Amino acid sequence: MTLSQKLYRAVFGLGRYFIGTVSDFVASTGKIILFFNESMRLIFSKPSRFSEIIRHMEFIGNQSIGIICLTGGFTGLALSFQLYLGFKLFNAVNMVGPTVALGITRELGPVLTGLIVAARAGGAMAARLGTMRVNEQIDALDVMGVNTKQYLVSPRLVAALICMPLLVAVFDFVAMLGSWFLCVKLVSLDEAVFWQKIADFIEIKHINEGLFKGMVFGIYFAVMCTYRGFNTSGGAKGVGEATNQGVVQSMVGIIILDYFVTNIIRVFYNLMGIS
Amino acid sequence: MSNSAISLRDVKKSFDGGHEFVLKGINLEIPKGSLTAIIGFSGTGKSVMLKHLLGLFKPTSGTIEVLGTDLSTLSPDALTKFRCNFGVLFQSAALFDDMTVLENVCFPLFEHRRDLKPAQVLRIAEEKLHQVGLESKHYNKLPSQISGGMQKRTGLARALALDPEILIYDEPTTGLDPILTEMVDNLILSTHKLKQGVTSIMVSHDLSAAFRIADHIAMLDSGRVLLFGTPEDFFNTDIELVKRFVNKGMKHQ
Numbered sequence: 001m002t003l004s005q006k007l008y009r010a011v012f013g014l015g016r017y018f019i020g021t022v023s024d025f026v027a028s029t030g031k032i033i034l035f036f037n038e039s040m041r042l043i044f045s046k047p048s049r050f051s052e053i054i055r056h057m058e059f060i061g062n063q064s065i066g067i068i069c070l071t072g073g074f075t076g077l078a079l080s081f082q083l084y085l086g087f088k089l090f091n092a093v094n095m096v097g098p099t100v101a102l103g104i105t106r107e108l109g110p111v112l113t114g115l116i117v118a119a120r121a122g123g124a125m126a127a128r129l130g131t132m133r134v135n136e137q138i139d140a141l142d143v144m145g146v147n148t149k150q151y152l153v154s155p156r157l158v159a160a161l162i163c164m165p166l167l168v169a170v171f172d173f174v175a176m177l178g179s180w181f182l183c184v185k186l187v188s189l190d191e192a193v194f195w196q197k198i199a200d201f202i203e204i205k206h207i208n209e210g211l212f213k214g215m216v217f218g219i220y221f222a223v224m225c226t227y228r229g230f231n232t233s234g235g236a237k238g239v240g241e242a243t244n245q246g247v248v249q250s251m252v253g254i255i256i257l258d259y260f261v262t263n264i265i266r267v268f269y270n271l272m273g274i275s
Numbered sequence: 276m277s278n279s280a281i282s283l284r285d286v287k288k289s290f291d292g293g294h295e296f297v298l299k300g301i302n303l304e305i306p307k308g309s310l311t312a313i314i315g316f317s318g319t320g321k322s323v324m325l326k327h328l329l330g331l332f333k334p335t336s337g338t339i340e341v342l343g344t345d346l347s348t349l350s351p352d353a354l355t356k357f358r359c360n361f362g363v364l365f366q367s368a369a370l371f372d373d374m375t376v377l378e379n380v381c382f383p384l385f386e387h388r389r390d391l392k393p394a395q396v397l398r399i400a401e402e403k404l405h406q407v408g409l410e411s412k413h414y415n416k417l418p419s420q421i422s423g424g425m426q427k428r429t430g431l432a433r434a435l436a437l438d439p440e441i442l443i444y445d446e447p448t449t450g451l452d453p454i455l456t457e458m459v460d461n462l463i464l465s466t467h468k469l470k471q472g473v474t475s476i477m478v479s480h481d482l483s484a485a486f487r488i489a490d491h492i493a494m495l496d497s498g499r500v501l502l503f504g505t506p507e508d509f510f511n512t513d514i515e516l517v518k519r520f521v522n523k524g525m526k527h528q
Contacts, residue, residue, distance in 0.1 A: 136365045137370075140369035
């Protein structure tokens with residue numbers, strides 16, 4: 001085989017691999033969108049799954065509060081400490097509070113909450129549904145005349161949609177308490193100035209931005225993890241793979257989605273004339 | 276009116292757009308009120324056929340009628356509701372592991388009999404569990420806390436909860452020891468006798484059980500029905516493959 005033939009084969013193989021990967025991605029995205037669409041449509045169909053929604057809210061929301069408080073508090077402390085060290089260089093330590101508040105409410109609050117809850121609750125969702133699939137429990141529901149998406153998926157989506165903004169609010173609150181503790185109690189900044197500066201710079205739209213992102217991230221990780229779990233095949237190995245894929249795709253997706261949602265919110269604010 | 280509970284006419288199924296067929300034209304009439312066993316080598320399409328009966332798979336071509344209804348005419352929602360006519364005992368029992376034995380049996384009743392009060396649902400569930408011979412001391416245990424045989428009994432009680440017209444047993448004795456196998460076989464037979472008019476279908480590798488308890492037997496091979504008849508028909512057949520399967524199967528059991 002000549003060098004040009006080898007080169008041709010290599011380029012051809014690479015091209016085929018690239019096209020295959022792209023077409024797989026497009027097909028998979030299409031399936032996830034259809035899955036999401038059907039699951040959302042079923043939220044409003046009978047019978048009502050109110051008790052299931054409450055049960056999943058307890059799991060996603062209530063059981064995540066501890067870990068959210070812990071990470072929120074230490075995020076506030078660490079971020080404030082870094083900013084304090086930086087701002088001290090040019091005598092702007094009074095700006096630590098509002099800078100932390102802006103960073104937390106608009107970015108770190110929703111993103112870190114999304115990552116933590118996706119890992120904790122999303123992973124559990126994918127593993128639970130995957131186990132139900134390989135143990136024929138989903139088939140059993142099917143043959144019992146139960147709409148499995150309406151019973152298993154829709155309540156989880158609703159619960160994530162409701163709980164995530166609430167968890168983001170808890171994260172923001174605890175992170176600001178952490179910031180207050182560092183600034184006021186540890187490095188002795190003036191407490192009144194600390195709160196006044198935050199009040200000067202923080203507006204309700206900044207908090208709303210974070211809460212909106214929380215909703216988007218919540219629905220995103222819930223869709224990814226339930227989709228992976230629901231379509232599990234291949235026994236225990238399949239459950240492990242589904243959980244892994246669900247969590248990794250949720251976490252990477254949240255980081256990527258964050259950039260686009262931030263831009264969409266900017267465009268929306270510009271259109272609405274909100275500076 | 277047809278005497279068949281289930282009829283399959285020239286049912287073909289391909290999963291790859293028509294290149295290779297798993298079912299290659301199944302024709303089968305399962306009489307109402309009978310206990311029919313479906314047997315065959317592994318990979319002959321038994322499970323795929325079962326999923327077609329339940330409406331979980333759509334045939335590539337051919338028609339499937341269940342209790343006089345052509346499944347292809349039903350919308351997805353109507354098909355979901357139609358499945359209440361079936362009670363299925365899975366190979367693994369497929370009990371919901373976060374619910375107790377009693378809750379597992381109550382589940383289909385809470386789903387489909389919303390006219391009943393919780394006390395009535397509990398009474399029916401206890402009645403079904405009693406029917407399959409499960410003692411009340413196990414009702415509040417989780418599936419993981421009871422034996423395999425008890426799990427099968429619970430699965431059967433759950434399958435019976437809505438008084439279905441068709442009972443399906445998907446390889447109910449695979450992986451069980453001989454004592455448990457006999458217990459499950461007897462349970463199937465006694466349930467079939469108790470539920471007059473109910474059509475029972477058992478997919479099984481257990482030939483001795485199939486010959487002992489079934490009224491009719493269908494043997495599948497390479498996606499086709501090789502022979503459908505009574506147990507006597509199977510012993511008297513001239514079809515070489517059926518003879519070999521029966522002789523070897525009976526020898527092993």
